[in-house]
Amino acid sequence: MTRQQQGYLYLTLAMTTVGSTVIASKLIAAGLPPFTATALRFAAALPFFLILMRITGARFPRLPRHDWGILAIQAGAGSVGYTTLLISGLSITSAANAGVIIGTLPVVSAAISILLLGERPDRFLLLAIGLAAAGVLSIVFAPGAGHGSLIGDVMIAGAVLCEGLFILLNKRLATAIPPLAQSSLMAAIGLVAAAIPALFESHAMSAASGTALLSVLYYALVPTVAGFMLWYAGAERVSGSEASLFTAVAPVSAVIFAFVLLGEPVSLNQVVGIGAVLAAVAGLALAGRRRGAA
Template sequence: MTARWIGWLCCGLGMASAGSVVVASKLAGVGLPIFVAAALRYGLAAMVLVPWALKRRERLWPDGGDRLLLVAQAAAGSLGFSVLMLTGLRHTGGTDAAVIAGTLPALVGLLSLALPGAGLGRRGWGGVLLAGLGTASLGLGAGTAGAQHGGGRWLGDLLLLGAMAGEAVFVLLNKAMRAPMPPVAVSAVMCLLGLLATLPFAMGEAAGLDLSAVPWSAWAAVLWHALVPTILGFVLWYAGSARLGGAEAAVSTALMPVSAALLSVLVLGESPGLHHLLGIALVLAAMVLPLTAPESPR
């Protein structure tokens, strides 16, 4: 097997595991309080990532202004993403979340306009438009979905969109760092900061928590979220992207919403409607379109 095919396989498996975040968050958020679930995920992941980073002799804290950027990343990407995702999935379904998760590249491109000298180009704007249409298509099934999720579906979808916006801010802040940290180190620090931010709220929630009433699926979901998407998915993605070009690796992100949708059907027992299929098709097109531009000569 060539290095390129190994790269595709690793990136594909990494993105497929990222799609499982939707199902894991759904199961964890239903069985556990929001901050308890988030703190457990960060704590478990940090127990692996911190020793790993130290063994690689990687610095766990940047210098100067990068410290503020790192804290802002944790607030937007780790804390904001996790809490909004867990809360949103209490009001809406995993298949809706799969469609909304696919808007991440378009949100990154749109928010990057706030940076000096940023521009999307025709294909970039086309991707934003397709992603917007994909999200809007969820409204075509408002009647059945609203009945299924108790009328709070629009709130859930908005919270999920906010979660993806937080992840987009995380990506942009990482690009803004003057001295980017190694991947293992930054993942370890994100988990530590996420744990510190959620722990006070988690302790308050845990005081009234009946552990015997928590289903095993919630504990399993937290463990899965910490070990598979957060750690294994990270390893697979960076192993694969090291063997591929940037555009090729980016194409594999299209597997994330597909994986989330399939797992929502298989694990959560959801029945996707035509509006979900339309939304997924549109967000997949939104991911691929900007990558069809010819590479500029070097």
């Protein structure tokens, strides 16, 4: 197996774990309140990140006050906001719907850059944004599609927006932070931020199910820690435009997992939606290649 093929395998596995977070969040939503689950996720993941830092010799850089402020906002949006909205939304909508909506993340991030950073879009990027929007609308406004909920779908879209803001804010950091160190910081700050509101949910812990707790542990160790390692191992073996294409694996795997593991029906609207989202990711990759060529 060549180095490039290894990269493809690692990226596929990484995005498959991202798709599985939808299923884990669905199971968590049935047995734990969102902030408690989020705090437990980071509490479980943080020690492993710190161990990996020790093994690899990674260090925390000295950061100015400006960067600490951005990291705090990033953790609030991308770590706590994303996870709590995802879990809350999945308590009332289908995992298949959520999988399709989450697949729009790369396009949403690009759209945020256009709106807030003033980046000039080319026609491929505009096409990608249009296709992603069409894919989401095909499931959000389809009556009874996949037994979803409009409010739940809006919460999932809010989670994607939070993650998009996380990506955007990363460009505002004045200091380059190694990925492993930044993941450790996000887990630590996210733990503190989620633990405070989780105190008001403590009454629900007595009713926590074993399935929900195991799902939190899975979310912490597999998609959060192992997914991080797989993604960066794959990304260093392929080009950026190639890596971006593999984000399309996440919504596909989420819908397949929803059908196989949860027994959710997959409607025609969801098939059309996921097709539009995949086409959007391809359009985004074309836009990236054109910018690289320019």
